[in-house]
Amino acid sequence: MKGFAKTKILLFILLFSGLYGSAQVKYAFLRDTISIQSDQTFTNFLNVHNESGQRTVLYYDRPNSNLPKALIGLPDSLVLQAGEAKKYPLKFLANRQTIRQNLQSFIISLRSAAPSDKSLMQSDASFYTQLTDAEGLSLGLEQDEVYLSQLNDRAQVMVRLVNHGYVPLTFTLNLSGVPDGLEFTGQTMRMTLEPGEQQILPFEAAYRTNFKRSEDFIVTIKAIDDLGNQLAVKMLKVFSITSSRNLGQFSTLLSNPPNSVSLLYGNLNGSSDYFQFRTNGKTVVNGSSTLEYRLNMDRYSQQDSKTVNVYDSYLDYQTKTWGIKAGSIYESSDFQLYGRGLKVNMRVAQSGVLSAMALENNYLLFNGNNFNRQGARILGADYQENSPGNNLRKASYIYSNDRYTGLNAHQIGFRSDFILSGQERLALQAAYTVEHNFIKNTKAQQGASGGFNYRRQTDNINISFNSFYSTPYFTGLQRGLFFSDLRADWKLDQEGNKSLYVFGNAMINRPKFQPQEGILMFRDFKNAIYNYGLGYQIRKGSVYTNFSPYLMRQSLQTSGYEYKNPENTDWDASSIRMKLLTGYTGGLYNVSVNADYGYTYLNTSGNPVAPFHSLKINASYSMPLLGFTGTMQINPYYLTDVLNIGNQTKYRMYNFGPNVRIYAWERKLEFALSALYNYYGYTHNNNYTTNAFAKYELKNNWIITAEMQYAVNRQRIFRQEYASAGGERLDLENPVENYVNNFNVDYRQLRFGVQKKFGRSINTALRKLKLNYFEDHNGNGIRENDEPYVSGLIVKINGESAQTDRKGHVEFGVEEKIRYVISVNNTKGWSLQEPTIVFTDKNKSLQIPLVKTQALQGKLVVKKNKYVDNFPVLAGIKVSATDPFGRVHQTYTDDRGNFIFYLPRNKYMVSIETKGLPFSIENAAEEVTLKGSPLDILTFIYTDERRKIGVTRF
Structure with missing residues (x-):
């Protein structure tokens, strides 16, 4: 048996050799995966082994390789x-021209010059890079709190989206937590942001006419990619302007606090006073468990009323195996899950978590007036598992009982992700629901939904296809929706700076609703939008441009709930449109312009009469001190815009304003000022808003703040009049709007606060790291009196970026006893003398020298030798440059013997080490001085010593 086993092993070895030993010229990269950071270089080596018995000449097959420059x-x-083996170095810079994906492949193909050798060559070799500091999408708001005007129950929300990463991001915006009767209108369809691009999207929040208002509430805005992953999230608080609960912006004061407590006093229009108490934080309990807490409480006085409200407050205790959260609960689900309640979770496997919750949909935990209506009571459970490769599997059940509307609902949902191959991913989801009204005893309506997201990503082609469908009585947030989107991108060059793409999408919304108690009945609403087009995008350096012509078709069917809207709207519209996106992303300045022009040749609404032109523009400009944002829309883009026009014939909307942010006294003082002008043509509203904020940091983590907000609303007032229809009878079915006069409303708010940070919570700033960057003229690393500080420098630490002020100062809050590597963006030619590595065992303040860099070019010149018949290999030879302080800089020669350094201005001894190598350098070392002026190319004489021939004379 032992002999038989040995025979099997021998046969296996022979078989393996036969299968994998056919390629006699083999090549592979030394490292198959490299972790890289933005704006830093990375290196790999290509190992090539000629296992054949003859000399081989290989060529770098550039058309079949995707290596960037x-x-x-x-x-x-x-x-x-x-039988020779060689190692060739490759060095890259991780910038936007080189890195286009967070996980990117580098593939190379080599080909033999001899036709007989081609069958003995392997096809290609590859390696991957993984961005460790990949920043993605940021979602921000001009204001974290907005107020519905007491005049028209409307408010505008400006959503800012910025792609900080190196790869394009495609996503849709999802809004949840919107109460019944409130509408959010704006662009939520699928969009793509190029690296460095930013967009500002206007939304409008408005209550339906004669609708009974609900309490203050929170709307959650999420950016969701094609696979259902959450890229960014932001919570927006919506209040009535007559309410004095939690007034003003508070997010600036509590941005990224550790453990903190604060008290604020505010005054609204000189008549309403309020106090706000805040505390929140996170701390470690028993070494491994964590306790996170938050409390928001307001006490306000308005006329004769004094009330206390508690909201957005909770206790969250988590251990390694279980956790419990009590208070405000917000869940990411295709269902309205926001309010007060309890949630428990338990880890049941290495990557699985089982959760259960019970809550009531109500933003306020406690209301002193007790006039808020009770929301739906919800019970839910889910199991979620995250397997390796970021694959999500989830099953959930939700039961809802709403005593106010009389609706009962059950929902069961599933989702699973699959990796089909290294280049393909698929996500599937499905849900089943049942809903009925137990007060009106209606018939139970069943609903279902299903969808998929497919993505295939290769080196040159990216394809994404996702689709979702839900029946009219589906109880989820995406009720009665069909959505389908297909996009394909082709790279036109190896660097990915030029690409062509085609797209097509359709969204059809046809929800139906059960009869409900106590609220306005929902009317029939059917909306459909179709887009088809292609695009071309190009990037050159820091400038990017995107052209995209497309066709847009729409239909809208609704029965109006206002006198100015037709009872049976049945409209269609078709347009030819062109989108132009261009911008500049630099170290200090960023400019973005997004324009969409259209020619509408069909519009059955007749308002405006087709054909007509329309235009939408979003623009932004930012620099360290000053910024500017603006939006403009002329004529309707969506058919739903026409509903807001009423009997008016023009649709105009303008929104623009500057913003200023100033830091002083080593960033202890922060001051921000912004102004915004809004014009709504369909209601003839003119809004002027000014916001000012100041914060000053005292000793021992005390902070004082002051805020001011002033707004003026100028609006035309229209009065309904009825014309006589003959005799004394009035024509009540055809009211006429007549202009009366202007109506002005002003709004003023002042707020003052004090905050104290304390404790040692996890994942928060425990130590201060102050960095001061100066220009080191003499290169000694010590700041002299005549060496100025450098302003406007981008400093990065663990993916976080900051910019030096006029005194070259920047400050980070860092964790204790952590080793940090600090880098700078090499803008304006600045470079560090050496990497900055800091161990944060205490508060530190460092003086860091910067030097101007200069290119130093050189080459190897081969000395002719009539006894050597082949040209030597000049690639991969190490060249060193040593400064007077002993610091060594190194680079490598290319295939022609050329090399280049980017060195700080100083004196250098440039040398080539030849010990043990088959060549010699006649001038082994050369001294150069870099002063900023151009230099001649440095030349080294190369002598090939692979074959030494002695000549004897007779």
């Missing part, structure tokens, strides 16, 4: 003797 690349030809 390298700082140090491969030679055009690789010469290997029989």
Whole structure:
């Protein structure tokens, strides 16, 4: 049996050799995966082994390779003797021209010059890079709290989206937590942001006419990618302007606090006073468990009323195996889950978590007036598992009982992600629901939903296809919705700076609703939008441009609930449109312009009469001190815009204003000022808003703040009049709007606060790291009196970026006893003398020298030798440059013997080490001085010593 086993092993070895040993020229990268950071270089080596018995010449097959332009690349030809193995260096810079994906492949193909060798060559070799500091999408709001005007129950919300990463991001916006009767109108369809691009999207919140208002509430805005992953989230608090509960902006005061407590006093219009108490934080309990807490409480006085409200407050205790959260609960689900309640979770597997919750949909935990209506009572449970590769599997059940509307609902949902291959991913989801009204004893209505997200991503082609469908009585937030979207992108060059794409999408919304108690009945509403088009995008350096012509078709069917809207709206519209996106992303300045022009040749609403032109523009400009944002829309873009026009014939909307942010006294003082002008053509509203904020940090983590907000609303007032229809009878079915006069409303708010930070919570700033960057003229690393500080420098630490002020100062809050590597963006030619590595065992303040860099070019010149018949390999030879302080900089030669340094201005001894190598350098070292002026190319004489021939004379 032992002999038989040995025979099987021998046969296996022979078989393996036969299968994998056919390629006699093998090549592979030294590292298959490299972790990289933005704006830093990374290196890999290509190992090539000629296992054949003859000399081989290999060529770098550029058309079949996707290697971007390298700082140090491969030679055009690789010469290997029989049995010879060589190592070739490759060096890249991780910038937007090189890195286009968070996980990116680099593939190279080599081809033999001899036709007989082609069958003995392997096809290609590859390695991957993984961005460790990949920043993605940021979702921000101009104001974290908005107020519905007491005049028209409307408010505008400006959503800012910025792609900080190196790869394009495609996503849709999802809004949840919107109460019955309130409408949010704006662009939520699928969009793509290029790296560095930013967009500002206007939304409008408005109550339906004659609708009974609900309490103050929170709307959650999420950016969701094609696979259902959450890229960014922001919570928006919506209040009535007559309410004095939690007034003003508070997010600036509590941005990224550790453990903190604060008290604020505010006054509204000189007549209403309020106090706000805040505390929140996170701390470690028993070494491994955590306790997170938050309390928001307001006490306000308005006329003769004094009331206390508690909201957005909770206790969350988590251990390694279980956890419990009590208070305000917000859940990400295709169902309205926001309010007060209890949630428990338990880890049942290495990557699985089982959760259960019970809550009531109500933003306020406690209301002193006790006039808020009771929301739906909800019970829910889910199991969620995150397997390796970021694959999510989830099953959930939700039961809802709403005593106010009389609706009962059950919902069961599933989701699962699949990796089909290294380039393909698929996500599937499905849900089943049952809903009925137990007060009106209606028939139970069943609903279902299903959808998929498919993505295929190769080196040159990216395809994404996602689709979702839900029946009219589906109880989820995406009720009665069909959505389908297909997009394909082709790279036109290896660097990915030029690409062509095609797209098509359709969204059809046809929800139906059960009869409900106590609220306005929902009317029939059917809306459909179709888009088809193609696009071309190009990037050159920091400038990007995107052209996209497309066709847009729409239909809208609704029965109006206002006198100015037709009872049976049945409209269609068709347009030819062109989208232009262009911008500049630099170290200090960023500019973005997004324009969409359209020619509408069909519009059955007749308002405006087709054909007509329309235009939408979003623009933004930012720099360290000053910024500017603006939006403009002329004529309707969506058919739903026409509903807001009423009997008016023009649709105009303008929104623009500057903003200023100033830091002083080592950033202890922060001052921000912004102004915004809004014009709504369909209601003839003019809004002027000014916001000012100041914060000053005292000793021992005490902070004082002051805020001011002033707004003026100028609106035209229209009065309904009825014309006589003959005799004394009035024509009540055809009211006429007549202009009366202007109506002005002003709004003023002042707020003052004090805050104290304390404790040692986890994942928060425990130590201060102050960095001061100066220009080191003499290169000694010590700041002299005549060496100025450097302003406007971008400093990065663990993915977080900051910018030096006029005194070259920047400050980070860092964790204790952590080793940090600090880098700078090499803008304006600045460079560090050496990497900055800091261990944060205490508060630290460092003086860091910067020097101007200069290119130093050189080359190897081969000395002719009539006894050597082949040209030597000049690639991959190490060249060193040593400054007077002993610091060594190194680079490598390319296939032609050229090399280049980017060195701080100083004196250098440039040398090439030849010990143990088959060549010699006649001038082994050269001294150069870099002063900023151009230098001649440095030349080294290369002598090939692979074959030494002695000549004897007779």
